[in-house]
Amino acid sequence: MVEFGKKIYPPKKGATVEKTDTSIKGPHWSITLIDGKYVYEYVSGSHGGGIKRHVVSKEDFEAVHAGRMTDYDLALKYDLS
Amino acid sequence: MADGSPQTPAPSAVAAQARAGAPAAQGDMDRICLPCAGLIRVEACYRDAWTTPLTNACVRVEDSTGVVVDGAVRTEPLIAHGLKDGDAPTAPLTTMGTTPPIEVAQGTSEVTLVPQGAGEADAGMGDLGAALAGFRDDALVKLQPYVLEWEARGLLSIPEARFRGVGKGLSAWYQGEADFWGGVSDRAVAAYQNAQNWHDAYVARQSPFEQGMMQYGGPFGAIAVYGTSLVETAAETVSDWISGADDLAAYIATIMAAMRDLASGTVDLMEAALDSLRALPGETGRLFAQLIDNGQDWIERLVLIASETNAFEYVFHVFMAVAMNMTPNFWAEMAGVVSGFLLPEVLIEIILAVIAAFTGGGGIALLAGRLATFVAKLRGLAVKAKSLGVLASIVEAFGKAITALGKIGKGLHDEIEAFTRAGADGVARIRHRVNQYKVEIDPNTLGMNGGNIRITRKRRAGLTDEKIKEIVGTPKGQRPDPSTYMSKAEIDEHLAKFDDGAVRVTPASAIDQYGTAGPPGGFVMPKSEFDNLVQKSGGNLANIEKRLGLDAGSLSNGEMVAVRIDPEDFNGLRIPSGNELGANSHWLPGGYTSGGAPEAVMDFDGVPFEVMKIGNQ
Structure with missing residues (x-):
């Protein structure tokens, strides 16, 4: 739960990415295999944009997993904001 | 039957059937046959908070056979209903900004709003800039004696009988406003601070009962403590004859918030500001409601001027910078108690004068001659206080300085060009994009002998519309x-x-x-x-x-x-x-x-x- 009026000092994560066979977790995004679908979840940069989710292909998941694509490439490919 | 089949009609029967049906379906010789035709209706509006209809624009329609209408049809104006801006309420006019159905060939048609002229808006902008600069300089010269006295003597420039009333929050209020509007000298602002300090000390010296009277006793409490009779002041008189029983002083915060939003020159903020004035008491609130609910041409011009130029940023900032030079001793001279009673009324008249200027003053019967009457009333009271005469001159000069708004608004309307496509038996919707941002004005143009005021077209960070389209059209x-x-x-x-x-x-x-x-x-x-x-x-x-x-x-x-x-x-x-x-x-x-x-x-x-x-x- 967030706490009002208290300054929060989040750790700097850089481009750290945690991977398993079925998931990738970045500093402000993740891709997770859920019910046979790869769900890309990200913190939208829009003002008041919220956390958004979009299904991506298995090939995309593998490309990001292998470092051939970035999360930004996914956003461009699927026209996400 | 020719081939002996009971299902196949004879050639003569087919010919007879075709002859019988032809007259009903062929239409005029030079038009499309009806089965190949459809109808298009054009609906035009602005993309503003009020979804203002875009009226009286020339429409051009081209279908696959060529030009069907070449500007002879216009989107429906208010006058088509025999009405003018601000006339008595009617049922909602849902066809405003639309055209009658236009016959076109099946398939896609191109619909264009055609410009009707160019150059008038730019000429008007030049006129407005020069007129506002002249107004600014003349007004500040008129106010200079008051400002100099206030800078030099502060509260001491106000007679003792009126002295105590200055502290009723006016100094604090002015200080904040002067910071926002600019055009006031640092020395004048410092004098406000001194006045506020005096009032704070004065209040602190009062007994708890007296402090309670000041805080909760309303005008009578203030009279009891300050020892100043409101009855003897011109303020009460002024308030009575201008707005009857409606005391706008209690609404100064609403009016100032509206002035700030109007000075933003941002379409939706300006519309919200005008909407907020419906809440003013009595006739004043009803007047704004009627102007908005039954307005058309003036609203279109407001939208266009706010969208395309920095005119409103300057019009309202320049007037308010002048108003900020109306120091407490100026108001004290006319009001006896320095309470700013008259300022709300003046600001309302200024807003109404701007609205009247869009259509040349005579286009809105509700406002015809209103500013002149207001000025005449001020002059009539000037025998009691010289500053009322100065105020009358300033308000009158402002009304003249903004006449070019009508020229700018008409010119911008004539320049409107828009395009859309629609299929037959459909509606061609044109939603004219408006700019929704303000232009920061040069603060050096607000003071005495300030720089030239240049009313220009809005360019987002100096960007042309073409450049904006190019950047937005570039892939992310x-x-x-x-x-x-x-x-x-x-x-x-x-x-x-x-x-x-x-x-x-x-x-x-x-x-x-x-x-x-x-x-x-x-x-x-x-x-x-x-x-x-x-x-x-x-x-x-x-x-x-x-x-x-x-x-x-x-x-x-x-x-x-x-x-x-x-x-x-x-x-x-x-x-x-x-x-x-x-x-x-x-x-x-x-x-x-x-x-x-x-x-x-x-x-x-x-x-x-x-x-x-x-x-x-």
């Missing part, structure tokens, strides 16, 4: 860096809006799950802008949600929170390039949202932030 990820189309000074000026900090509205779950207030290139707004929004919403979360475009209840249920980032924690604050993850289809270059609010982006990784408590959150 390839858009140019703002430094390639904005000067360093423009960028620095824009980012200075964030000197008090930045605010971002973000889901609480993002903080819980990812420990960050945003991604790289997350959008933020200036803290001052957010504070202003909260203030205008009265801390009401539902209102804030609405103004920020958030889902209803998202702030009150904690789903969304506002976080503040202090300037020392900024990480790569910059003008958005449109390549950011959060840049959506509404993004525009130049650092402003499509709604006209300033914005920037920063990289949030490791950026400290504080979750703000808003209203009853």
Whole structure:
């Protein structure tokens, strides 16, 4: 739960990415295999944009997993904001 | 039957059947046969908060056979109903801004609103700039004796009998306003501060009973404590003959908020400002309601001038800079008690004068001759106080200085060009885009002998419409860096809006799950802008949600929170390039949202932030 009026000092994560066979977790995004679908979840940069989710292909998941694509490439490919 | 089959008609029967059916389907010789034809109706409006109909525009329609209508048809104007701006209420006129059905060939037709002229708006802008500069200089010369006396003697420039009334919050009020509007000397502002200090000390010296009378006793309490009779003042007289029983002094905060929004020169903010004036008491509120509800031509001109020029930024700033030079001794001379009673009435007349100017003064019967009557009444009372005569001259000169608004508005309407496509048996909808941002005016144009006032067309960060289209049309990820189309000074000026900090509205779950207030290139707004929004919403979360475009209840249920980032924690604050993850289809270059609010982006990784408590959150 967030706490009002208290300054929060989040750790700097850089481009750290945690991977398993079925998931990738970045500093402000993740891709997770859920019910046979790869769900890309990200913190939208829009003002008041919220956390958004979009299904991506298995090939995309593998490309990001292998470092051939970035999360930004996914956003461009699927026209996400 | 010819082939012996019972199903096949004989050739003669077919010919007879065709002859019988032909007259009903063939139509005029030079038009499309009816089965191949359809109808198009054009609906035109502006993309503003009021969805103002776009009326009296020449329409051109071209279908696959050629030009069907070449400007001879116009979108329906108010006069088509035998009405003019501000006439008595009628049922909603739902066909305004539309055309009658136009016959076109099946398939796609191209619909264009055709310009009807050019050059008049630019000429009007030149006239307005020169007239406002002349008004500014003349008005400040007239007020100079009062300003000099106030600078030199402060409260001592006000006779003792009127002395005590100055402290009724007026000095504090003026100080804040003078900071906003500018055009006032530092010495005059310092004199306000001294006056406020005097009042604070005066109040502190009173007994608890007297303090209670001042705080809760209303005018009579103030009279009891200050020992000043309101009856002997001109203020009461003035208030009576201008607005009858309606005392606008209690609505000064509403009126000043409206003036600020009108001075923003931003279409939707100006419309909201005018809407807020419906809440004024009695006839004044009803007058604004009738002007808005039954207005058309003046509203279109307001929309166009606000969208396309910096005229309103200057019109309202220049007048208010002059008003800020009406120092307490100026008001004291006319009012006896320096209470600013007359100022709300003056400001209302100024707003109405601007509205009247859109249609040349005579286009709105409700307002015809109104300013002249107001000025005559001021002059009639000038025998009691010289400053009333000065005020009359200033108000009258302002009315003359803004006459060019009508020329600008008409010229901009004549320039309207818009295009859309539609299929037969459909509606060709034209929603004319309007700019929703303000232009910062040069503060050096507000004081005595200030620089030339130049009324110009709005260009987002100096960008032409073509350049904006080019940048927006470039695929995300390839858009140019703002430094390639904005000067360093423009960028620095824009980012200075964030000197008090930045605010971002973000889901609480993002903080819980990812420990960050945003991604790289997350959008933020200036803290001052957010504070202003909260203030205008009265801390009401539902209102804030609405103004920020958030889902209803998202702030009150904690789903969304506002976080503040202090300037020392900024990480790569910059003008958005449109390549950011959060840049959506509404993004525009130049650092402003499509709604006209300033914005920037920063990289949030490791950026400290504080979750703000808003209203009853």
